[in-house]
Amino acid sequence: xxxxxxxxxxxxxxxxxxxxxxxxxxxxxxxxxxxxxxxxxxxxxxxxxxxxxxxxxxxxxxxxxxxxxxxxxxxxxxxxxxxxxxxxxxxxxxxxxxxxxxxxxxxxxxxxxxxxxxxxxxxxxxxxxxxxxxxxxxxxxxxxxxxxxxxxxxxxxx
Numbered sequence: 001x002x003x004x005x006x007x008x009x010x011x012x013x014x015x016x017x018x019x020x021x022x023x024x025x026x027x028x029x030x031x032x033x034x035x036x037x038x039x040x041x042x043x044x045x046x047x048x049x050x051x052x053x054x055x056x057x058x059x060x061x062x063x064x065x066x067x068x069x070x071x072x073x074x075x076x077x078x079x080x081x082x083x084x085x086x087x088x089x090x091x092x093x094x095x096x097x098x099x100x101x102x103x104x105x106x107x108x109x110x111x112x113x114x115x116x117x118x119x120x121x122x123x124x125x126x127x128x129x130x131x132x133x134x135x136x137x138x139x140x141x142x143x144x145x146x147x148x149x150x151x152x153x154x155x156x157x158x
Contacts, residue, residue: 024055026087028067028127028140036098045098046077052129053092060087063132067097070124071146072112075105121146 029051036045054060062084069077077099087093112118122145129138 025138025140026055026060026129027053028125028129028142029053030125031094045100048097048099050095050097051092052087052095054087054089057089059089060129061131062087062129064130065095065097065127067099067125067127069099070105070126071109071121072118073122074108074112075102076109078102119148121148 030048031051032049034047036047052060052062064080064082065084066080067078068075079097079099081095081097084095085093123143125142127140129140131138
């Protein structure tokens, strides 16, 4: 009898949790890179402008974001921010973030590059978007290969 009484509340709770998810994950793309104007660290921070695109019918209230860039499995740059806008439904928002160099990861990459000839470098950009409340974090990962040109020193992204 008690279970019969609680059934509508359980159904409402489970249905409510379903509305906290997004049908499609948002996308994050890099739109510009520059050195931070006033970096007090030994190595300058890098400012990255990101565009967050929300392909869903519900707005995306971003509470926080952490991100990293790896090249050849070595973490090169990392960062986090809580200064984020709300991304409108079926819309986009630009976010300026700072990434700090990871010296250990940089040393690993340098060692790897010095150990042999590399015609290409694999990279991975990872981001975790926190939308707050009971909603699960949204994880985004972009991988690719940076092709190093021959004598002309060109870069090509795959």
